[in-house]
Amino acid sequence: MFVRKMTPSQSSLYGEIDDLQDLTFIERPIRRSLKTAEEIDKLTVDEDLNDIERAVYLLSSGEDIQRASVIINLPILVRQNPAETFRRVVPKVREVLHVAGGEMQLAAAGSFLTILQDDIVLIQTHTHSILQIVLLNLDHRDTVVSNAWLETLLSAIDALPKETIRQEILSPLLSKHQLSQSVPARLASCRILGKVVGKFESSIVKKDLLPLVRSLCQDVEYEVRACMCRQLENITRGIGVDHTKAEVLPELVELAQDEASTVRLAAFDTIINLIEMFDSDDRSCVIFPLVKAFCEKCFKGDEAVLASLSFQYGKLCHGLSESFTDEQHLWFLEFYKKLCCLGLQHENGHCESQPYPLELESKYALVRRNCAYNFPAIVLFADPNHFLSELYRTFSSLCHDPEISVRRTAASGFHEVVKLLGPNVHYVHKELITLLQDDSLEVLDALINNLQETLELATSRGEGAGPESKVNIPDLVPALVAAEQKAASSLHWRVHEKLLQCYSCLPRVVSGDQIYFRFLQRMFSIITNNNVLPVQQEAVRTLCVFLRYNRKQEQRQEIISKLKQELAQGRSYWNRLRYLDLCYITIDLFSKSYFCKHFLTPALELVSDPVANVRYKLCYMLPKLRSTIRPADKHLVQQLEFCVRKLLCREKDKDVMVTLRKTVLELDKMDITEPYHKRHERELLDQKKEKEETLLLEMELLERQQSEAKLAGEKQTDKKQRDSKSGMSGSKGMSVSTLGATPSSSSGKEMRRAKLARSRSLSGHPTTTKMTNSDKTLKVKDSGSCPGSGKSTMLPINDDNLRSHHFNVASSISSTASTSSMPVLIRSNTSSSVDHRSNGNKDTQSRKLSVQRKSSSFGMQSGRE
DSSP, X not given: OHHHHOOHHHHHHHOOHHHHGGGGGGOOOOOSOSSOHXXXXXXXXXTTOOHHHHHHHHHHHSOHHHHHHHHHTHHHHHHHOHHHIIIIIHHHHHHHHHHOOHHHHHHHHHHHHXXXXXXXXXXXXXXXXXXXXXXXXXXXXXHHHHXXXXXXXXXXXXXXXXXXXXXXIIHHHHHSOGGGSOHHXXXXXXHHHHHHGGGSOHHHIIIIIHHHHHHHHTOSSHHHHHHHHHTHHHHHHHHOHHHIIIIIHHHHHHHHTOSSHHHHHXXXXXXXXXXXXXXXXXXXXXIHHHHHHHHHHHHHHOHHHHHHHHHHHHHHHHHHGGGOOHHHHHHHHHHHHHHHTTTEEEETTEEEEOOOOHHHHHHHHHHHHHHHHHHHHHHHHHOXXXXXXXXXXXXXXXXXXXXHHHHHHHHHTXXXXXXXXXXXXXXXXXXXXXXXXXXXHHHHHHHXXXXXXXXXXXXXXXXXXXXXXXXXOTTHHHHHHHHHHHHHHSSOHHHHHHHHHHGGGGGGTSOHHHHHHHTHHHHHHHHHHOOOHHHHHHHHHHHHHHHHTOOOHHHHHHHHHHHIIIIITOSSHHHHHHHHHHHHHHHHHSOHHHHIIIIIHHHHGGGGOSSHHHHHHHHHTHHHHHHTSOTTOHHHHHHHHHHHHHHHHHOOOHHHHHHHHHHHHHHHHHHHHSOHHHHHHHHHHHHHHHHHHHHHHHHHHHHHHHHHHHHHHHHHHHHHHHHHHHHHHHHHHHTTOHHHHHHHHHHHHHHHHHHHHHHHHHHHSOOHHXXXXXXXXXXXXXXXXXXXXXXXXXXXXXXXXIIIIHHHHHHHHHHHSOGGGOOHHHHXXXXXXXHHHTTTOHHHHHHHHHHHHHHHHHHHHHHHO
């Protein structure tokens, strides 16, 4: 067979053909059918049988797979015909379960649970028969099966009435002698007691159940004692606070001193969960000594219990804090510090693991990770005002821990620590930089989850602080850049995407120049070179946010021109598709006028793109583009209609034509189908965006004027200093030759006056581009747009403080300040307005003067930034 099918090339590749004949032994006969005729006959059932008869037949003489199918579908039979099902089918199921395997037992447990939870079928006689089957299989020899039946019973208790629980479950449980049962049966009794206690009154629980509870708490097997100890929480809540001190607390104290560590741990967890049930005296006189002894014993040699202790430590401290004395408070704080350094040695401020066995080292790492998880709670416990003296070294140790899991946990809770520190957030700036530059990407991923909130809180001076109070964190920008590069070089693109999404908060964190010179070019590089589409799209969105909040006109124009050149006119169709994605984002971020001015035309030019995918996407978003064009902009409407006609005439791609026809119909219905209130809301939103964009232009103008006025003031100061020095030398020369000095001094004064006039004119009269911006500003102010521009909150990023705080504060300050206290900027602008007033522009210049006075304080502050 192989010889006939082998070609010469194959024979040369695999060797001689004769050698391949030895492989014929691997041939096996292939079965044409999965079942034989006899097997099919066994699985065939008479079609005339109804559902009940078929179920009885299959349970009696069917195969295992058929029996399992009947058991799985038992809830359906019960709903259809409950009487016949419980009379004929359920007894057969009970017989089958005696000899059934584990899978069929698990299927039966699930089916009976569904039946018990069905209110329609829950009849007393039927419930009795089902519960008998469930209780009978609790003692199954297979632990997995018995646990499945126990879970079925526990889940059914919530749906069963009180009398049924008393008769069917509680009575058999109380009538049996517990020590005569097996350990699994006693464990099941513990869990049943903890579950049924919530169904009865406290008097019944105290009278009937507490004796059995005490017996199980003193069982000879430590597993039973531990299981019953964990059920004491439910029993305590069942008997109430009044009986807790007398009935439960002594048992807990005894179990907390048990010889088995599992029992002690169960008692410790129960005590922590029940702290609010104890009064102040019990906490200080009973609980605290007990917990202190427990902690000391665990720390000396019980590493397995230390993990649970460290995990519950924050809850423990807060539960007992109200009853602590100063000494007790300090003891718990110092013990927490010991747990944070367990298994470490400190050298030069850094943590290194001590040489321990591998198992012990992993346990110590788990303890430190739990401590990192509880650190925000401990900050609250120790008082955030004492963070630097009490907890800073511990927090730094956790952030520099040699185990990645510990640093990851510290990074995930970093934002909570920052919240608690408030105005003292600068204490942890160094740790923030450390976690951003961590070698593990897992740590960075944990920090990214709340990075926006962390950065905004870390760079502010407290609550209510505006953008003018931003704090400059050393090495923050390089750390953010390095974090992005690390995420980009890894294979975890989702981490990279999340980080780019977090960078959209940078306009509220760092200055615009830092964003422009350190991040913008990187965003362009990701958009044009990255191979992951979600990462590219997130970079596009972040770049649009950077553009939205950039205050410098030259930088904005450069960014827009680069977007057109590299994306809209890019050589790769992939980049042109990204430009259309950018249009979607800019429509949401910018006003209609801004979008139409800068982004609409390059998008419409893609109608002639040689790639069908680009034209397809353009056709799909034509209604979105049309919604940005105002009815007054007729030339833009004509341009869009021309693009549609061009596509209709020239398009040859079938998919594009189908989309284009749907788009044309949608364009025709746009103005008709949209409700008035939605259109009105959209117009109001667009007006707010336009006001904010106008405010950015005003802020830019004021910053320029402030910088120029400051430069002019510095020049005048330097000239005065030089004049004073030259005046002193001139007075000395007067005694030598007075006649020769007079002409030179007069000429020097004239030169100084000319230079001073030029400097004032430069500071008072901006360049042509500045005048254009100021004229635009004045027109908007005349229409009354500026007073509300600082109060809008319509952008995806809540950046109201960035836009409005300066403007509002500047207005309030300028309204109370006197004219004589105005900065140099206002005086120079006043002189320039006088010159213009002589030309007849009194109203315009007076309005400009008021604008400059209202915003002068903002200009001074932004100049400092």
